[in-house]
Amino acid sequence: MVPREVRSIDDAKRIIEERKLTHIKVGLFDNDGVMRGKYMSKAKFFASLEHGFAFCDVVLGWDVKDQLYDNTRYTGWHTGYPDAPVRIIPSSCRDVLDEDGMLLFIAEFAGEAETVCPRATLRRVIDKATAMGFNAQAAFEYEFFLFRETPHSAREKGFRNLETITPDWFGYSMIRNSTYSGLYKAILSMAETMDFPIEGIHSETGPGVIEAAIAVDQAADAADKAALFKTYMKVLAQKNELMATFMAKWSNDYPGQSGHIHLSLNHAADGSSAFYDASQPHAMSPLQRHFLAGQQRLMPVLLCMVAPSVNSYTRMIPGYWAPTDATWGVENRTTALRVIPGSAKSQRVEYRIGAADANPYLALAAALGSGLIGIEQGWEPSDPVTGNAYQQPHDDALSLPRTLWDATQAFKASDIAKSLFGEAFVEHFSASREWEDREFRKHVTDWELSRYFEII
Template sequence: MTLDAYIADPANRFATVALVDTNGLLRGQMVSVKSLKGILKNGMGMAPAQLALDPTDEMLEMPGVTDGTGDFHDDPLIVDPATARSIPWAKPGHDMLVLTNYSGDTAQICPRSILKKVLERAAAHGLHPKYGMELEYTLFDETPESARDKGYRNLKTATMHASHDLVLYQTVQSDWYEALSDMCGPLKIDLAKMHEEIGGGFLEACIGAGEGLEPADQLILLKNFIRALALRQGRSVTFMPRWIETADSQSIHLHISMKDATGKTLFHEDGARNGISQTFKYFLGGLQKYIGDVSLVFLPTVNSYRRFAPGTFAPPGLTWGYENRTTCFRVVGHDEGSLRVENRLPGADTNPYLTVAATLAAGVAGIIEKIEPQPEVLGNGHANKTEGGPDYARSMPEAIARLRASDFARDWLGERFVETFSATRQSQHDQFAKKVPDVELMRFFDLG
């Protein structure tokens, strides 16, 4: 049902107007249909401080918003009518959901507005991306309360063993998979694939490729409503990149191809090695040159950096290779309809809008500047890592410093975004630096 049709039906009473925060969480309000009519004309006020919150509403330091100069005013959210969809499980007349983004000055730090700006800038150069995303998560037979009572240790995962693509566990968990599929219908999520991954309870769900803001909108909805589905079943999920030291890392993998304004593919060239065009090579060159500058976008929490402990399957550096999962930028596909690059750096804790924006910006900059990539990695990229090659930040302080120093990030993502995002991540890092982890007490309390 369209938004106009929903408003026109006198049986409908309420709708949810939602904003996506920096963490990728939906925040919003249920408003009456009568109020929604006014919101469509004038916007809905919401404090920019929403973008300074950590997931459990810990207020982070954001210059001009939550520091000594902030007045906690409201700025208008603008409804995007094209995002109208139904909330699963809600009663008719209360089930409309629409997404928004900030307007005015706050648009400079609004993730959805930033992606919109990058897409428009790419289009001005005749570049139109098509992209899809894979989301990894772990499902637990624990409620949030039982997990907390256990200190988040010795948790019961939905399956006991690692089970990559194991049909046995997919069959045993058919209730979960079917409920997830049913949930995606009213949410207009193009759910392309679901399967078991490489750990107990470790699962993956994939969004079909699309254009514009839509695939990122869908992944936002998928992340939020997967969590809702689990809670409704008395279970829980986590998107932490590394929730326990024995688990492998959890990621969001982003697949991108490129067309021109006429719809012609730009990444494939007949007769070229593996079909990789020169334009595609420039895109890869841009990824290698600039992704390191924006590591903080892909690794936004203190937990993000746990992915890179020895023995995990995280990328060894900003390398690329054809059909090579041991590189960061994996070229996938065999013809003009399938050839694309997969960015394997983002953790599952990233904001999809920012992940797409930063990846697209780096690649498009490579095309504009005609940046040649480093040589392709052949064989195992973990065993054959080239010393001195382009790399991402390996710690949060390094990632913060690189973002702040990046002319590329300021140009493509904006001065204000660089200032505020780096400040909130510094605030998070400082808060956790004060903590004493249990493992340190166990190692050093008695004899350290």
């Protein structure tokens, strides 16, 4: 049996027995999309397949630096950080990069923890789509920078003067992908082995930056693949004495790094496209217009789910390929939403506001959930933008929050967010973003020292 044929508990047990494994790798994703996990003995794993297992809920109560939130209700010092129930997803079984015969399974929180679990939050949105008669398909594409650094050297340098793997601005370079063909082939091979196949990969504009487009899949699987790609791209880099970063923007000198999402809906009843209508302008069906309108109208209040860090907002400035308002256009890369006309198979929306640092489960939940609300409400989008969206005035209602704090306050106050994702999730995630913003404000930046130290 091969890993991606595993569908049931019995299948999972069978492949483990076939491979004579003594231990199995299990991982889940925290608020920030960071994969946390461990190796588990075969006996423990078999029991967990049947009954679940317990995992300390601190991973839902700390930040990317393992610092504990002081403002959350779900978990904290006041609860004593108890174990929470976790279920293993048999169908997530995969081979693992450079671990001969080892298997990886994705897990997700259950019970009360399920109300704040990122993967479960996306699943609830997908369940809504199913109840409305739709199957959602999605594909993620990521930009990331590669450096000739290690975790030790980057810290020794204070994350300054880092050496990128290649110099200068050279997007779509055949020289770069040929010179570094070994690296590109290793990325492509990993993606095939771990089943997040890459549809296209190329150098982007900027030193050491690469863009990878992951193949389209059903929404839940697409998010799993995106989350695994981000995790194991970092693993592959570090195994080769390199480092990959998915920060939204790591340097003032270069554009930010995007995490765009392509989305479409099919009718569950017959598999036909819900977005394609050849008789309409740009082949946009009424359902696609309503979906687009929901994404547009709700983008300002859901922004912290797709721009979840303080750093995310340094990317959203005019002229750097990142939108600053909730605009849309047809084949327009200066807008937040890009309608891509095509056939019944390819008609879709590209959600371009997303940054590479977003948790894929939450970014997709926001992009899909907002569109579904638009369909439910029968909303209509604004007029499309033609030309450069950065140089045109837009309705104030389309203005996006400029900071993580402002975005979080809009999200926290949104009744639609609470109805879509659940009050428990909105409260918990809002608290985690407020914590993130407060942690940043505790620090003095280089810009402040340079500007004020001598002169003020």
